[in-house]
Amino acid sequence: MNEAQLKLPNVPDDQVGGALHLSTLRSHQRVFVNRSLRMENVEWVGFDMDYTLAIYRQEEIDQLSIEATVKKLVDRGYPPFLAEARFDTRFAIRGLLIDKKLGHVLKMDRYRYVGRAYHGMKELDREVRHALYETRKVRVTGSRYHWIDTLYALPEAAVYAGAVDVLDAYGVHVDYQELFDDIRQSIDEAHRDGSIVDVIANDLPRFVERDPALASTLHKLRSAGKKLFLLTNSRWAYTDRMMKFLLHGALPEYASWRQYFDVVSVAAGKPTFFTDKRPFMERSGEGPMDPVNPAYTLERGRIYEQGNLKDFERMIGVYGDAILYVGDHIFGDILRSKKDSSWRTVLVVQEMDWELEAMSRTQDDVTLIDALSRRRERMEDELRYYQGRYRALTRRGARDDADGGAARAAAAEESRRTVDGLKAALRTLEVQARDTSRRTQEIFHPYWGSLFKQGVELSSFGDQVEHYACLYTSRVTNLANYSPMHMFRSPRDLMPHEMI
Template identity: 55%
Template sequence: MTNDDKAASESGATGSGDATARLRRDAGGATPDAAGTGGQLFLPLDDFLTRDRPPRIARQQRVFCNRNLRLAHIAWVGFDMDYTLAIYNQAEMDRLSIEATLKKLIARGYPEFIQSVTVPTDFAVRGLLIDKRFGHVLKMDRYKNVSKGFHGFRELSRDEIRALYHSKKIRPATPRYHWIDTLYALSEAVTYASLVQALEDRGFAVDYAKLFTDIRECIDEAHRDGTILDAIAADLPRFVLRDADLAPTLHKLRSSGKRLFLLTNSRWAYTERMMTYLLGGSMNEYPSWRNFFDVVIVAATKPAFFQERRPLLEHEGDRTKPAALPLERGKVYEGGNLQELERAMGVAGDQVLYVGDHIYGDILRSKKDSAWRTAMIIQELETEVSAYESCRDDLETLSRLEELRERHEDDLRFYQARIKDLARQLDRDPSDRLEAERARVKRAVERIRGVLRHVESESLAIERRADARFHAYWGSLMKDGNEQSSFGKQVDEYACIYTSRVSNLGAYSPTQFFRSPRDVMAHEIGE
């Protein structure tokens, strides 16, 4: 929270009692200065709090806030292109990447039959971890505890997970593991699981680490040599959603006095083709998509852009030359670095909001290496929110079962202590009365244990049912049981705000004050 935000919060807290009293005092008539305000009437505060009305913005299209953000304080808004301004058809993208990868693997000597292997494009989600030693794909919670895993498409048992991952601390940054943290990388995970399954089913001995390295190299090669990008550019409607609300959203930000910049790792030719498809001819006020932006930087090589001092170049046709400040609207720049861009913009870091999709390349690095505020585009969020809405009753039942478990565990501790106390009394004074009391308490303990077993069984069944509504293999993207998932933790830590697409910002004022919900610690909950 900025100093301004804190000051606003403090002033609001100071005046809240007076404001509430005034609302209640004036509920039945005009304010004392009604003549100067047109006789404005105030309703009781309770009426405001309890009045039921449908939300003006559907939950799937809302902007969610982790840290207070005043858009009024933002002077520049920057955007990544791929998976941010450009929303891809993920299933089509995965199919394209998988087909290209399998062909290149066969060219490297892998058996021909892998070309006909069924690869389910709905298998992978962001936030998974590849274990290259054992060939497993894993999901972890925020504390790096593995909760679920697959070898090929066989789900690992609890005993397998406990034996492999609960005795030692997992170190995801070591060469043994690889994060799947982008939508671009989902095809890597599903291709890996599919080939582990297919090769082992046919009796091949699999070098799990080499297989994953080969898959990654083939996918990267398919991007570098144009196999993937050329196919996308040749059929953009198949691979990319053209959002009719994108141009009006950018226009709304510009009209409020904010300046916009594009910062993408894509090369110029691909950027020109993509941005023309997304914004070309969308509004009469903008003859070209470049007119939406005050600065356009391609081939930015993020995350190195935030950490290194690469030179900023001006792009002229097929040539580049060192860029001169000030940067000019309508020109295209290449490369560069954080310090040079901030100097060109002439604003402090916290007056910049950067909108991207990549936890590491866009959000984490911009957050760690600058004071930029961050907005994360999570394409999957619309599905996540819809699934949450569909299983809200189940989640409320789980909360009630958790309360029931806590009460019965409290009772269990009481009766177990009572049994020990009765045992001590019986040692001193054996009697039928005390023995009968101990037997009665033991029966109560068994009944409570039976209830707890039923609660546990019912909770597991509901959790499985709820998980399936989010994702058939992995459950919720953001949660892992009661905990945040590893992906959810990163969103919470590094994204000031997050939403499913850029155009959702258009439903809010350019001066919107996004407020984060009150953080609640465990000791603040319950009685």
Template identity: 30%
Template structure:
């Protein structure tokens, strides 16, 4: 298993911190300046303009050549498991799973269905202009983790430090100029209370899960329609109406009925999930399922993916769990469900039996009835808040985040054009930093302009409007900060675990702080 272990370590070095690349650039800087900058040396005062351009050419040639060499030497396996925290699987006795976008991965047809159903809700029930039906659905408009400012009616990406990423702020389908954003927000910082509040009154709403993708497109399309026609609207009510229309697609049962009747069209077909569940079961691990979806919907999907005997693998099955309330509200008891009718029984649940189905409940009763030690539980889910936050913070469970987009993002990060642009962006930024104060402002300003163009190019490599879900231009995104806080592990699919034995230990990389020596680069 040496290869998966090696590849597990690559992400924090290349994809996020890119320390190996930084090391190569550092070597180039040492050769160019013949002195290690952090020791206080500075030769920039003695340079002339031709010296600057000679360094520029040398750095650019090096980056071009290194990017080609790095195509094979530095690559991240998209099927790896990545660690924010140390996790020893030999200590894990119990594996828990969410259903939607964790065990069940959907095709893009589901997003089209949600968009269509919510659109009809807006027109038929909420009396929105029928013309919004003519707005085209762009599957690639939004990305997970964006924020919507309900007061100003703007969709945007925010970084881990609560700063707006310029170039990612949209009113409808129109990008706002940086100058307008700076005027509207008096800079780029968003107060913490606007993003997160203990009373739920924050007016920046984060669209955190994959079911939110159609909602973002609706927000963009409907706002665009109203703006283009000069129709007045209140952005807070607009958000509320669209958000509730999307929620009603789930609560009405229409989506569940359509997907259940056409499982093959909406669920991605794979044998890997069955292999994983079977392997864990055969290794003596105890499995449970906690999902907000209804019983019949889950049963059809699990039968399609795993087989009609899927129930036999799980010790406990909980549907319509009301997460995150399942982890917060300790007053709601479990109810037994009759599998043939799907109706709940009236009798009190005094034990959780294998092969039976339960409704609602709460984590306190779950822990009491199972007797499972939270430190020996590993729970997987796609929703950072509903699935991962409380189990991690309050119950001591180990957690695994399922991020399907990760696979595509890694493939882009592995490409030669992206590596070339990132290498040159970082090298150019070093040149700018090291040659400040030389008196050649025109040269430096030209480099800054080129650097800004590279930042846009590396952003648009992932998504033209909003870039990577994991990064702003140089900082982790707000989404990434929450993922790293609440998920011990993360991966593109639960089936990625098949690459590792059940006694494998995942180790996070010790990433150097800005003031520390990066020993990872020395060891490598």
């Protein structure tokens, strides 16, 4: 039965306005669905702060972090010329893997196939990459490798690649693993001593985008009866300054940013919040020296620190999939909350806006790649046919008499020429497909291509998003484009045999 034959109920126009509105949403305004989620069943909605409620201007943050980290490295005894090197803030994306033994940065697909690799800032050719990573399985859990899985960690990869490049160029012998460990320690030290955080806090408009729709998004959820909580790893002083910048004075109904939330918990220590048993502590005041005391209840208007998943659920009296958590960190926010609880999850991927723009710009090239793939399959079928025909004619020709042998030899020669022509055409087609694919990927990202794909497969990052995030979107405020009672439905999941 086709759509025209379906007998649909006569629904008044004023009741379908929401559906019509959703159908007109642009791609960057949408929430994408991996697993169906009925918002009507969600009682509590929680939010991370950094890179979730607070959308950082990535290039500014990365440049600040890189400069602070390189200064710490020089202070540790690395050559002063390191401070003069050019570190590309565009280099890193989420989902990369650092090979600390060899000084390489890798991008893998969902099956651990290394599709791209750089030594420093120089891309490894396919033969080198194959010899290093395709003959043995990459065991990412060992000490040799390190995931770059957050936006916060992008400067680590940029500094590492740039430092490997410049130190190699100057002929400085360096232990690549020790270099990476020093970079990690330097950037952590820069965060602890205020070299990064204090600069951000004192110039928030430079580093943070203030989304004018954030307050109304939170208000819309509250107005639908949802309870909201803030669960962040940031300390109280930084959290308070950031949240004031994001929400203070946005809506007259809220005298303070804290009134948007029923529970505020800082210094949460995720991902251990989801696995350990650290008790909740309540701050007795807002000053840095004010004492903290054990908390036995979670109350509106109070400020809490640390805590754990089990106590949180027990204290609010809501459990499992009635809680929706919104965060940006695949491991700290999403994976651990999925593995250690049945909380539903929304992953904020602020790179989505650029990813969707690149998809739009590359539609014609993708169509061409698909057409080339179909043409290659047809030509390969022809090639196999003529190869088989040539072999059969050659075998029979040896047993034929003179007249029959000459005819078969001529037919065999014709088949051989056809085989040679098809092979040449296939080589040309492969070059065209490879060049088109490379051009397409460079539109997504100059070094790594699409965030979500590696070749025709999902990238390791894309695979994690698909497996662990119920929903994903580019920013929190996209939730406001849907009813707080919306039913998010996942698309039908098809296997290859269902696509025939």
